[in-house]
Amino acid sequence: MAVDVAILTIRRGEFEVLLIRRGKAPFEGRLALPGGFLEVDETLHQAAERELLEETGTWAEGGRLERVGVYSRPERDPRRRVVSVSYVAMVPDPPREKAGGDAAATEWMPVDKALGEQLAFDHWQILSDAVEHARQQLERTNAATAFCREAFTVAELRRVYEIVWQTPLDAGNFHRKVTRIEAFLEPTGETTTRDGGRPAALYRAGRTRRIQLPLARPEPVGAKGTDA
Amino acid sequence: MAVDVAILTIRRGEFEVLLIRRGKAPFEGRLALPGGFLEVDETLHQAAERELLEETGTWAEGGRLERVGVYSRPERDPRRRVVSVSYVAMVPDPPREKAGGDAAATEWMPVDKALGEQLAFDHWQILSDAVEHARQQLERTNAATAFCREAFTVAELRRVYEIVWQTPLDAGNFHRKVTRIEAFLEPTGETTTRDGGRPAALYRAGRTRRIQLPLARPEPVGAKGTDA
DNA sequence: ACAAAAGTGTTAGTACTACACCCATGA
DNA sequence: TCATGGGTGTAGTACTAACACTTTTGT
Numbered sequence: 336m337a338v339d340v341a342i343l344t345i346r347r348g349e350f351e352v353l354l355i356r357r358g359k360a361p362f363e364g365r366l367a368l369p370g371g372f373l374e375v376d377e378t379l380h381q382a383a384e385r386e387l388l389e390e391t392g393t394w395a396e397g398g399r400l401e402r403v404g405v406y407s408r409p410e411r412d413p414r415r416r417v418v419s420v421s422y423v424a425m426v427p428d429p430p431r432e433k434a435g436g437d438a439a440a441t442e443w444m445p446v447d448k449a450l451g452e453q454l455a456f457d458h459w460q461i462l463s464d465a466v467e468h469a470r471q472q473l474e475r476t477n478a479a480t481a482f483c484r485e486a487f488t489v490a491e492l493r494r495v496y497e498i499v500w501q502t503p504l505d506a507g508n509f510h511r512k513v514t515r516i517e518a519f520l521e522p523t524g525e526t527t528t529r530d531g532g533r534p535a536a537l538y539r540a541g542r543t544r545r546i547q548l549p550l551a552r553p554e555p556v557g558a559k560g561t562d563a
Numbered sequence: 564m565a566v567d568v569a570i571l572t573i574r575r576g577e578f579e580v581l582l583i584r585r586g587k588a589p590f591e592g593r594l595a596l597p598g599g600f601l602e603v604d605e606t607l608h609q610a611a612e613r614e615l616l617e618e619t620g621t622w623a624e625g626g627r628l629e630r631v632g633v634y635s636r637p638e639r640d641p642r643r644r645v646v647s648v649s650y651v652a653m654v655p656d657p658p659r660e661k662a663g664g665d666a667a668a669t670e671w672m673p674v675d676k677a678l679g680e681q682l683a684f685d686h687w688q689i690l691s692d693a694v695e696h697a698r699q700q701l702e703r704t705n706a707a708t709a710f711c712r713e714a715f716t717v718a719e720l721r722r723v724y725e726i727v728w729q730t731p732l733d734a735g736n737f738h739r740k741v742t743r744i745e746a747f748l749e750p751t752g753e754t755t756t757r758d759g760g761r762p763a764a765l766y767r768a769g770r771t772r773r774i775q776l777p778l779a780r781p782e783p784v785g786a787k788g789t790d791a
Numbered sequence: 792a793c794a795a796a797a798g799t800g801t802t803a804g805t806a807c808t809a810c811a812c813c814c815a816t817g818a
Numbered sequence: 819t820c821a822t823g824g825g826t827g828t829a830g831t832a833c834t835a836a837c838a839c840t841t842t843t844g845t
Contacts, residue, residue, distance in 0.1 A: 336564065336646055375644060379635040405633060405648055407607040416603060418564055420633055490797075508835065510798060532796025533842040718824070736808065738825060760823025761815040 337419040338382045339370035339458065341403075341465035342391060344426050345482045349445045350498050352462060353390060354454075356440040361413050362455030368462060369441075370419065383422040390441060391429055398426030399481035403468045404461065411457045423465040425472075425481040473499055477519060480540035486523050488535035489513060518542040565647040566610045567598035567686065569631075569693035570619060572654050573710045577673045578726050580690060581618060582682075584668040589641050590683030596690060597669075598647065611650035618669060619657055626654035627709035631696045632689065639685050651693040653700075653709040701727055705747060708768035714751050716763035717741060746770040 342353040354366040369390045373382050383400055400422055407418045444452075446466050450459065472478035479495045480487070493509045514520060521541040526534040570581040582594040597618045601610050611628055628650055635646045672680075674694050678687065700706035707723045708715070721737045742748060749769040754762035 373635070373646070376637055378637070379633060379646070402633060405607060405630060407601070409604055409606070418601070418607070488797085505835070505837085506796085507798070507800095507837080512834090514798095528796090528843060530796070531844075532794085533798080535797055716824085733809070734823085735810085735825070735827095740807085742825095756816060756823090758823065759817075760821085761825075763824055 336373040336379075337370055337417050338373065338379055338386060338422060339368045339406075339419050339461055340383050340386045340390075340400075340422045340424055341368055341462050342387060342424045342426060343446070343465070343469055343482075344428055344443070345495055345498055346428050346443055348494075348498065350447075350466075351443045352446050352449050352466075354442055354444055354449060355390075356442070357455055358440075365455040366442075366444075366449070366452055366458075367455035368421075368458045379420050380422075383420075383424075387424050387426075391426065398424050399478060400424045401468070401472070404464045406457055406461060408457070419461075421461045421465060423468050425469060425478055427482060427484050470499055475546060477540055477544050477546065483540075486525065486537040486539060488527065488530065488537060489520070490530060490535060492520075492538075516543060516546055519546060564601040564607075565598055565645050566601065566607055566614060566650060567596045567634075567647050567689055568611050568614045568618075568628075568650045568652055569596055569690050570615060570652045570654060571674070571693070571697055571710075572656055572671070573723055573726055574656050574671055576722075576726060578675075578694075579671045580674050580677050580694075582670055582672055582677060583618075584670070585683055586668075593683040594672075594677070594680055594686075595683035596649075596686045607648050608650075611648075611652075615650075615652050615654075619654065626652050627706060628652045629696070629700070632692045634685055634689060636685070647689075649689045649693060651696055653697060653706055655710060655712050698727055703774060705768055705772050705774065711768075714753065714755075714765040714767060716755065716758065716765060717748070718758060718763060720748075720766075744771060744774055747774060 344351055344353075353369065355369055357363055357365050357367050369386050371382065371386055373379060377385070380400070380402070383402075387398070387400060403421045403423050405418065405420050409416055411417065411419070446462070449462060450466075453459075454462065469478065473496055479492055479499070482495045482499075483491055489510050490506065492513065493504055493506060496509070497504055518541040520538040523537045523539055525537045527537055528534045572579055572581075581597065583597055585591055585593050585595050597614050599610065599614055601607060605613070608628070608630070611630075615626070615628060631649045631651050633646065633648050637644055639645065639647070674690070677690060678694075681687075682690065697706065701724055707720055707727070710723045710727075711719055717738050718734065720741065721732055721734060724737070725732055746769040748766040751765045751767055753765045755765055756762050
């Protein structure tokens with residue numbers, strides 16, 4: 336019984352994931368998602384939180400942690416039978432590189448690049464499912480706000496959508512749509528010019544988590560697939 | 564490592580679930596969902612299929628089996644630590660009552676009634692999540708067709724929606740919407756008058772599993788909740 | 792003054808809701 | 819012929835995409 340966590344963020348204008356270079360067999364030298372075994376007195380969600388904290392430091396609370404899949408093919412771990420539950424963490428850009436405890440080398444990598452690598456175990460599938468989950472969550476929930484700092488502009492939020500979905504969105508229409516949803520964005524009253532141009536109003540994430548007017552993606556990405 | 568399966572169907576115009584009266588401690592005499600432990604050489608999905616087959620006979624292939632949640636509270640089983648993965652099976656009305664192997668007494672019960680019972684373990688939560696999952700799947704996928712026999716009319720499909728969602732739908736609009744979706748329904752060319760009135764065209768489920776023009780529910784039912 | 796980004800107006804198209812209406816059968 | 823359910827037509831409303839346009843800053 337284990338958990339694996341795909342920690343996703345937006346860094347330098349890219350959609351990135353945190354990977355660990357494995358220092359021991361099996362899959363020595365390969366990249367893997369952070370993960371670990373379930374302790375006797377915790378839930379899987381708590382185990383995932385623990386992993387997130389270990390790998391990224393204390394800034395986990397701003398993020399969002401959701402269960403994605405369960406991986407149970409008997410041969411997925413060559414050592415012994417391990418069923419793993421995967422989580423996706425959507426977090427704001429972490430303040431600095433901070434190597435975790437048990438893993439020597441952690442590195443951020445664009446998700447597309449990561450999906451081109453030979454990952455350990457079935458982590459390619461796990462990452463692929465996590466990314467697809469995140470993409471879908473943007474459509475139906477306020478998950479995108481988890482990638483932003485505490486106070487953000489509408490344009491910054493739009494950039495999250497554009498980067499995760501890899502598609503440009505109409506700035507005007509996006510602004511109208513997103514500000515119209517009741518209690519989705521909560522104005523702070525402040526403005527900023529940090530992105531240049533006319534000052535933009537700052538918002539916090541509001542109460543509304545689930546949205547029903549989908550911010551439709553132009554074309555759905557490939558289908559999900561977990562176990563057979 | 565266990566699986567629990569909420570087997571749902573439409574029987575006698577009601578949305579029903581298959582429950583088992585437990586014959587031994589813990590929770591002796593209480594109703595529970597069918598379930599069992601994971602064997603060493605199977606995936607969780609295969610274990611769920613096995614449970615479904617054991618409880619309902621060989622008619623499982625027409626149905627639809629999907630993973631819903633993972634339940635990992637350390638104290639959820641009083642005997643020892645058991646993490647359980649839940650599945651929901653959406654199946655057509657089973658041909659006859661057929662008591663399974665390991666359970667003495669199985670019974671179909673309307674889901675609302677079942678959610679009013681004191682169920683064993685955390686099966687109330689599991690059932691509740693499974694029902695909510697099924698309701699949501701009707702909105703986004705062709706899951707409703709899994710409740711119908713192989714060839715069905717548009718009105719029979721509509722009745723599935725109305726029963727599961729507990730809300731009346733406009734027959735004309737439903738017909739138009741559902742027949743417009745590309746490859747969602749595949750006409751058999753036959754017609755039937757088994758529901759009375761003018762002969763209705765018969766359809767099979769088509770290729771399209773995921774639909775993007777949601778058949779919107781008037782008001783969403785309560786939120787999901789799995790582990791803490 | 793000009794560039795850049797925020798935010799609003801406008802218009803044409805599309806989908807949905809509600810409900811009227813016609814169609815094809817069994818009794 | 820009547821009741822029953824299947825299926826289509828239609829008008830008003832609502833949302834959307836595309837894009838023009840105005841606003842407010844920094845340089």
